[in-house]
Amino acid sequence: xxxxxxxxxxxEWPAVAAPPGLRAxxxxxxxxxxxxxxxxxxxxxxxxxxxxxxGTCLVRPEMAGVKLPYAGIDVQFGPxxxxxxxxxxxxxxxxxxxxxxxxxxxxxxxxxxxxxxxxDVTCDLVLAETIPDLKRVDFRxxxx
Numbered sequence: 001x002x003x004x005x006x007x008x009x010x011x012e013w014p015a016v017a018a019p020p021g022l023r024a025x026x027x028x029x030x031x032x033x034x035x036x037x038x039x040x041x042x043x044x045x046x047x048x049x050x051x052x053x054x055g056t057c058l059v060r061p062e063m064a065g066v067k068l069p070y071a072g073i074d075v076q077f078g079p080x081x082x083x084x085x086x087x088x089x090x091x092x093x094x095x096x097x098x099x100x101x102x103x104x105x106x107x108x109x110x111x112x113x114x115x116x117x118x119x120d121v122t123c124d125l126v127l128a129e130t131i132p133d134l135k136r137v138d139f140r141x142x143x144x
Contacts, residue, residue, distance in 0.1 A: 025071045072139075092104040
């Protein structure tokens with residue numbers, strides 16, 4: 001994204017490096033495989049940033065030139081949760097099938113979303129991907 005002078009909007013400058021392995025997911029049907037691309041950083045507003053067309057600058061996923069709609073941060077299954085943990089940007093949430101949202105607090109060393117177990121009174125950390133009714137991980141900007 002740029003203004004009339006061709007400069008990137010201030011909010012699109014990388015503020016926080018993304019953990020390794022974190023990917024943006026693009027799909028038009030959740031029942032069919034989509035495509036993913038690496039997330040390199042998050043902006044000051046918490047938006048994931050990926051390589052833009054031509055691969056020379058970081059842009060929001062909506063501006064990446066992928067022909068499928070941006071569907072959120074990819075939820076990957078893989079090895080057990082492991083540290084060190086990277087703080088997640090404010091506004092990142094796990095969205096469930098029934099519409100509930102829970103804040104994502106961290107990423108594990110593999111770049112997967114970590115939150116407090118919504119069904120446990122002990123406040124254990126859990127990988128979002130292991131919760132059966134998880135729909136997606138998404139960003140909700142803070143109200144102005």
